[in-house]
Amino acid sequence: MKTEFTKRQLRNDNIQLANDIFRRCVHCGLCTATCSSYVVVGDERDSPRGRIYMIKDMLESGTVPDKTLTTHMDRCLSCFSCMTTCPSGVDYMHLSDLAREEIETHGPRSFYDRMIRAMLSSTLPYPGRFNVMLLLGRLARPLQPLLAIVGLKQMAAMLEMLPARRKKSPEFKGGGTARPKGQQHKRVLLMTGCVQQVVRPSINDASIRLMARQGIEVIVPEKSGCCGALDLHMGKVEKAGVHARRNIQAFKELEEQMPLDGIIINASGCGTTVKDYGHLFGSNKSLRSKKIKAEDAVKFSETVFDISEFLINYNFGTAQLWSDLKVAVHIPCSMMHGQKITDHPQTLLRNAGFTVLPIDEAHICCGSAGVYNVLQPEIATSLGQRKADHISRAKPDIVATANLGCLTQIDHHSSVPVVHFIELLDWAYGGPCPDGLENLKDRVDHLDQD
Ligand code: SF4
Ligand code: SF4
Structure with a gap:
């Protein structure tokens, strides 16, 4: 794609980066x-092509984002x-990050739009505040149809997406260490995230139990928390940087005390972001500090593994399960496109004794995309329904995925029970039956317990 930036414009690092990205596009x-x-x-x-042209026009003309660019960037699911x-x-990812930051800083947003975004940014990454929001949201739920009628669609979507009931309290709370019983082979740091701790803590519990059973010492740092993805996707780069700095600092402190074999992420949306901390800090001087330098961020990113990437190298032994359960696996976009992991969860589930089914149109998003299902409820609902239709055609007993957002979105649109694949693995290797699968319990026999 031909670009027409001036030499002066190209002295700006962000414009230079965008120029390099535009030049690769052949329309x-x-x-x-x-x-x-x-x-x-x-x-x-x-x-993508339409958005690339609009971003190029804005940057070349040196103007601020207009309503059209804002509307169409907001409809992008990342x-x-x-x-x-x-x-x-x-590299559409880094180009869209630049555009979103411009829109957040100079874009033409309504007061209502800014308020919704500020509310999401100041509650979701903080488990304490999010718990309060859940409580208030449940009380306000009867107002949901009214909010939709008066056009406050995002508020209505927020209430609609709230989990219907409180999940069990986490088995492992806050920071701590799970030491394996037998021989210890590895030591990892587990990032337990933010929303996941509140909405489905069983995912972190299952991850800790499963890894400890495999001889992996699991450390959850007290200071670990949100990865920054929610803010980054809303163009709030400085706020994303605060979360990233805290995580990198927690890792640095721990690594100075003991050697670590990896940082494990069990939410693929977070994984894509933390694997990119190196770029985030490399391209944003303002995020760096005396304590956290660009090379610290690069080192952090290079140490990160999705939990499926880490476990695929483990010998889990032969299947310990007899089961006729059919599991349709939804690989989240952040895993498939963001991290290029396409089949580790399926392989791990097959090895554990489950029958794994593919889902048609696997490359298309389920509509969750961070807070997209709140901010763009109409498109998100179409995508969610589309995914649910493909799932029902596969005729599975269970849907397994690898990201809480997808789990919540699919659960909302599909009648098939949805779990994180790590909960199924934990069940297969001796853990409890995952929440929501109680009716299927009789269709599983643990061979080693006969
Ligand atoms: S971004 Fe789209 S239009 Fe541009 S080269 Fe890639 S596929 Fe083609
Ligand atoms: S494919 Fe996804 S990330 Fe790319 S432009 Fe479309 S919605 Fe956005």
């Missing part, structure tokens, strides 16, 4: 067919299906 449009927003909306401006498809290696 072929192949990305359009696999774009999760385009398949629903059908407008070229809701495709699923990065376009990056998997693109034959030319266009």
Whole structure:
């Protein structure tokens, strides 16, 4: 793609980065067919190519984002299906990050829009505040239809997406260490996230139990928390940097005391972001501090593994399970397109004794995409329903996924029970039956317990 930046403009690091990205695009449009927003909306401006042109026009003209760019960037799910498809290696992810930051700083948002975003940013990353919000949200739930009627769709969507009941309290709370009973082979740091701790703490519990059983010492640092993805996807780069700095600092402190074999993430949305801390700190001087330098962020990112990446190298032994349960696996976009992990969860589940089914149109987003299902409820609902239809055609007993957002979104649209794949693995290797699968308990026999 031909660009017309002046030499002066190109002295700006962000413009230089954007220019390099634009130059790779050959306008072929192949990305359009696999774009999760385009398949629903059908407008070229809701495709990667359309957005790339609009971002280029804004940056070249040196103007602030207008209403059109804001609308169409807001409809992008950051699923990065376009990056998997693109034959030319266009780095849409970092280009969209730049555009979102511009929109957040200078874009034409209404007061209501800014208020919703500020509310999400100041509650979701903090488990204490989020718990209070859940409580208030449940009380306000009867107002949900009224909010939808008067056009406050995002508020209505927020209430609609609230978990219906309180999940069991976590078995492992706050910071701590799980030491394996037998021989210890590895030591890892587990990032337990923010929303996940509140909405489905059983995912972290299952991860800790499963790894400890495999001889892996699991440390959850007291200071670990939100990865910053929620803020980053809303263009709030400085706030994302605060979360990132805290996580990197926790890792540095621990690493000075003892050697670590990896930082484990069990939410693929967070994994994509933390694997990119190196770029975040490398391209934003303001995020660096005396304590956290760009090289610290790079080192952190290089130490991160999705839990499936880490466990795939473990010998779990032969299957310990007899079961006729069929599991349809939904690989989140952040895992498939963001981290290029396409089949580790399926392999681990198959090895554990489950029958694994594919889901059609696996490359298209389920509509969750961080807080997208709150901010863009109509498109998110279309995508959620589309995913649920594909799931029902596969006729599974269970859906397994690898990210809390997808789990919540699919659960909302599909009648098939949804769990994190790590909860199924934990069950197969001696853990409790996952929440929501109680009716299927009789269809599983643990061979080693006969
Ligand atoms: S990130 Fe997803 S929604 Fe956004 S342009 Fe790419 S494919 Fe489309
Ligand atoms: S597939 Fe890649 S090169 Fe082709 S239009 Fe899309 S971004 Fe540009």
